[in-house]
Structures are given as structure tokens and as C-alpha cells.
Amino acid sequence: MAHRRFEGKEHAASYLRYRVSPPQELIAEILAFLENMKGRPFDLAVDVGCGSGQGTLLLAPHFTQVIGTDISPAQLELALANSSAPNIFYRQCPAEELPFADGGADLVTSMTAAHWFHRPRFLQEADRLLKPRGCLALISYTLDMDLEYGQHSHTLTDICHQFYKNLLPFRSAHIGTTTVPLYKQMYDSCPYPDKEWHECLRMRRPMPLSGYIGMVETFSSYRAFLKQDPVEAHRFSQDFRNRLLSEMGESNPDTEITVVVKYFYWLACKPAAA
Numbered sequence: 001m002a003h004r005r006f007e008g009k010e011h012a013a014s015y016l017r018y019r020v021s022p023p024q025e026l027i028a029e030i031l032a033f034l035e036n037m038k039g040r041p042f043d044l045a046v047d048v049g050c051g052s053g054q055g056t057l058l059l060a061p062h063f064t065q066v067i068g069t070d071i072s073p074a075q076l077e078l079a080l081a082n083s084s085a086p087n088i089f090y091r092q093c094p095a096e097e098l099p100f101a102d103g104g105a106d107l108v109t110s111m112t113a114a115h116w117f118h119r120p121r122f123l124q125e126a127d128r129l130l131k132p133r134g135c136l137a138l139i140s141y142t143l144d145m146d147l148e149y150g151q152h153s154h155t156l157t158d159i160c161h162q163f164y165k166n167l168l169p170f171r172s173a174h175i176g177t178t179t180v181p182l183y184k185q186m187y188d189s190c191p192y193p194d195k196e197w198h199e200c201l202r203m204r205r206p207m208p209l210s211g212y213i214g215m216v217e218t219f220s221s222y223r224a225f226l227k228q229d230p231v232e233a234h235r236f237s238q239d240f241r242n243r244l245l246s247e248m249g250e251s252n253p254d255t256e257i258t259v260v261v262k263y264f265y266w267l268a269c270k271p272a273a274a
Contacts, residue, residue, distance in 0.1 A: 020141075020215065022111050022112075023201075023203045029198075029265075030265075030267065033137070034106065034134075037133055038106060038133040042064070043064045044105045045106060046100065047110070048109070049095055050069060050075075052082065053078070055109070055139075056068035066087060067088075067091060068088065071093065095114075096122050102128050103131050106135070109137040112140045114140070114183070131270070133269060133271075135268065135270070136192075136268045140183060142200070144160075144164055144262070145160065147244070148260065159240070170224040186266075190268050194269040195267060200262045208256055209254065210253040213240070217237060241253060
């Protein structure tokens with residue numbers, strides 16, 4: 001079974017508000033790979049573990065139909081509320097049991113979610129769904145984000161990396177200290193001859209410091225800490241924020257910083273039918 005996370009309404013709302021969407025540059029890489037392997041038009045994309053639909057929305061202009069799937073009703077409720085594209089639909093289902101016909105999808109993707117799945121079963125389902133020459137695209141990013149703020153960037157990054165290190169005891173054993181090896185294992189196990197591994201794409205995202213703190217508080221490790229000891233978790237986060245502001249020489253938590261997000265991803269094309 002997949003490991004279930006991000007399902008409470010409050011957590012889902014925070015996820016929608018604070019989590020970064022996949023960059024357009026990365027979506028363009030996926031579409032270019034798909035076009036090179038299969039050619040246009042693009043009919044159906046299935047976004048597995050879509051959460052609140054940030055990535056699903058980015059696919060909508062390029063496909064006749066996009067279906068986002070997730071196991072969390074709270075996440076899908078927000079996805080529906082924030083979806084305006086008429087060609088997007090959502091289904092509640094496990095990643096390992098996708099309720100779609102064989103061979104109907106041009107693209108199966110999962111954006112920062114596949115590490116929670118039962119990975120061999122998910123890859124089998126993706127293979128079943130894909131058309132011949134359809135493509136699989138799995139995207140994620142590491143949690144060791146860097147912060148940039150003038151001459152303080154190096155010290156701010158050091159503070160952040162220490163914060164991430166302190167959260168490691170609360171990481172799920174299912175994903176370990178970093179998810180990169182999990183995605184590499186999936187990549188290595190994929191039998192498709194046409195495949196590409198990419199590590200890493202660094203994207204600079206301006207945001208208020210408060211937005212960055214909000215994003216960190218959506219991490220599964222912080223949520224596990226919060227569940228175990230709410231008072232200490234809030235104190236820990238407050239201290240983190242205050243240390244960053246002190247180093248920046250600022251008092252306003254909405255001061256804009258730049259967060260460097262490090263994406264990694266792999267792409268694979270299902271062979272043509274014999």
C-alpha cells in the first residue's frame with residue numbers, strides 16, 4: 001500500500017497555499033520529450049498523486065483531457081475548488097489502482113508524490129495505462145533548499161540546512177533521509193530503453209520569508225514533529241524564523257527572499273507495440 005500523508009483539511013490548505021508548483025521550464029522539458037518520442041496531438045495526461053492540483057493545472061493547456069488522481073478527499077476538494085480549466089477532471093483512488101482503461105494515456109506523471117507509493121505496483125499501473133510511445137515523467141525536489149538574501153545567503157543556507165538536519169529523526173522510514181535514491185531505483189527498474197535521468201535542475205523562486213517557513217511546515221517530517229509535540233514544534237519553527245530574520249537584519253517576516261529549489265526527474269517512453 002501507499003503511505004498516506006497530507007490528508008487533513010488544514011494540512012491540505014497549507015499545502016495549496018505554500019508548496020511551490022513545478023516550474024514551467026520542467027513542464028516544457030516533459031512536453032518536448034513526449035513530442036520527440038510520440039508526436040502530437042496529446043490526448044490524455046494522468047497526474048497521479050496530484051494533491052491540490054498545482055501541477056495538473058500546468059498540463060491542461062497541452063492535452064485534450066487531464067485527470068488528476070489522489071487518495072486524499074481533502075486534497076481533491078481543494079483541487080476542484082481551484083480548477084477553472086474545463087478539460088481537467090479529478091478521481092479519488094490509490095496510485096496503485098488507477099481506474100482507467102489499458103493503453104489510453106499519452107502521459108502518466110507524478111510530481112513530488114511517487115516516493116509515497118508502492119513503487120513497483122505504481123510502475124506496473126503506469127505501464128498498463130500508457131499508449132505505445134506514451135511517456136512516464138516522475139518529478140521531485142530535495143528538501144535541502146538554499147536561501148538567497150544579499151551577502152547573507154551563505155549563512156542563511158547554513159541555518160536552513162541545520163534545520164532540515166534536526167527534522168531528520170521525524171522523517172518516515174519509508175523514504176529515508178533523501179528521496180533521490182528511491183527515484184533512481186525506480187528509474188533503474190524501468191525496462192523502457194528510451195529513458196533519461198536528470199539531476200539537478202536548480203530553480204530560483206522569490207517569495208516572502210513567511211511563505212518559505214509555511215512551506216517548510218508542510219513537510220511530512222515537520223508534520224510528524226507537530227503531531228508528536230505541538231508546543232515544541234511551534235517553538236522550533238519560531239526559533240528558526242527568528243534566526244533567519246536576525247541574520248538578515250530584518251524584522252518583517254514578509255521580507256522577500258529567493259529560495260533555490262533543486263529538482264530532479266526522470267522521463268521514459270513506452271516502446272511501440274510489437
